[in-house]
Amino acid sequence: MIKNIKLASFRCFDEANFNFSDNINFFYGVNGSGKTSLLESIFLCGNAKSFKTSKSDSLIKAGCDLFNIEATLSGSNKVISIAKSSKNRIKVKLNNSIASAKQLMECLPIISVDSKMFFLATNSPEYRRKVLDKTLFLLSKDYQFNWFSYHKSLRQRNACLRDGSFQQAKSHNPLITKYGELLNNIRSMFIENLHTTFRSLVKINYESPFFSLLNELDIKLFSGYESSNDVFNLDQCFDDDCSRRTTTKGPHKADIVLSLDGVAVSEIFSRGEEKIFSIVFGLALAKTLIENDQPCITLIDDISSEIDNKRLTNLIRIIELFDGQLFFSNISDVFNSTIEHDNLIKKFHMEQFN
Ligand SMILES: Nc1ncnc2c1ncn2[C@@H]1O[C@H](COP(=O)(O)OP(=O)(O)OP(=O)(O)O)[C@@H](O)[C@H]1O
Ligand SMILES: [Mg+2]
Structure with a gap:
């Protein structure tokens, strides 16, 4: 979990200091007030790269030579620092020693529900496979080993x-x-675990017709190879592989199949519905990790765009009951003032910070 983050010359921020709740952290403010930038700085601390851009020079505040991010983790008090000057690559340190992206991932595992993830159902199988692989990389060293061994061969x-x-x-x-x-x-x-967790989150809004529909949704793994007895047999596709000069079947073609009554949800959902589904799916990913003793933090940027008030209230209800550390943003305040000083939910009015 992140206890505190300090930003210097990062995007729109000169100098900013944030103390976070171990549970829910909510950033709100007008367009351009720095909500995405703050989430991006947290993402950088767990991934050593931005979720928004591959051009890391654009992260440095205009007119400055370098940015600095320093995050202190709760519990261990470990300090992650990320720095970048216009001439050099991103420098990553953990407790003042140079660190790798892999070490950051282990210290600060992050599930990020960003604008790409909002289109999980209509996105490509490759994207969904990446989401699954990245989550399993956070969960299991065995998985990492098997994944690299498989891809090497x-x-x-x-x-x-x-x-x-x-x-x-x-x-x-x-x-x-x-x-x-x-x-x-x-x-x-x-995926079986995830489906159960997804249903448990959806049921929080049992009275909503849309969430009842989500409860009926099927989340299944397509293995990447068709097989009646579930055995992966490369001999069966050998002729095809020789003529196409590549391995046509296998777990590198796997997908998460999302359907309702046998129909792909990408054919059914409206944009807003797909976004609601994707947010709950992201929360289910994080909750599944947490329930399997892998703590992680969750980031959700711009929660309400394209979502109506009623369904936003449903989503907030799920968020309020969420166990892990969560950071999310919205243009307007989604919580009423009575919980402003609640220890579990911390609100940040972003216009104050830059
Ligand atoms: N390198 C930079 N130097 C200075 N300002 C920057 C830099 N990069 C981005 N900005 C500005 O930082 C501001 C904050 O951007 P950010 O995307 O965080 O806003 P936001 O609160 O998420 O807005 P929205 O509600 O539109 O999503 C914007 O005005 C943007 O133009
Ligand atoms: Mg934004």
Whole structure:
């Protein structure tokens, strides 16, 4: 969890200092008041890269030479610092020693519900697979190992197929199959878990017709290979792979299948409905990690755009009952003033900070 963050010359901020709640942190203010920038600074502390831009120079406040972010974690009191000057790459430190992005991910695991995630259902299978993989990377070192081993063998097999060395390509089948099945097992268990958690969040709004519909939604894993007996067999697609010169089936083609009565939800949901679904899905990802003893923080940017008041109230009800540390933003205040000083919910009026 993050206890405090200090920003210097970061985006619109000169110098700013934020003390956070271990539970809910809410940033509100007009367009351009720095809500996304603050969430971005938190994201950087767990990922060493921005969720918004690959051009990290644009993160430095206009007219300044460098930015600095310093986050203190609660419990361990570890300090993550991120600095970037216009001439150099991003510098990442953990307790004053140079650190890797992987170390940051371990210290500060983050589930981010950003503008891309809002279109989870209509986005590509590759995007959904990335969301799943990234979450499982946070959860399990075994998964990381299996993932890298699988992709290493897959790259080698694909190189052979490209060169026309078909017999050599076959020699990679046993390892790909072994690690592929391990990946698939962890993924299917997680998706089952996630579906149960998703339903538990949706049920908080049992009286809402839309949330009742979400309760009926199917969340399933497509393994990336069709198989009647659930066995990953690369021999079955060997001829196809040779003619297409790549491995056509396997966990690298997996997807999260989202459907209602057998129809893909991407065909059904309106934009606002898809966004509500995606936010609950993101919260379910985080809750599943937390329930599996992997603490994480959750970021949600710009919660209410495209969402009507009634359904926003439903979402806020889920957020208020959420157990982990959560940071979310909106243009206007979504909480009434009576809870302003509640220890669990901390509100930040962003216009004050820059
Ligand atoms: N490198 C920079 N230097 C100075 N200002 C910047 C820099 N990058 C972005 N800004 C400005 O920072 C302000 C805050 O941007 P941010 O995206 O955080 O606002 P926001 O509160 O999320 O707004 P919205 O409600 O429109 O999403 C904007 O006015 C933006 O133009
Ligand atoms: Mg914004």
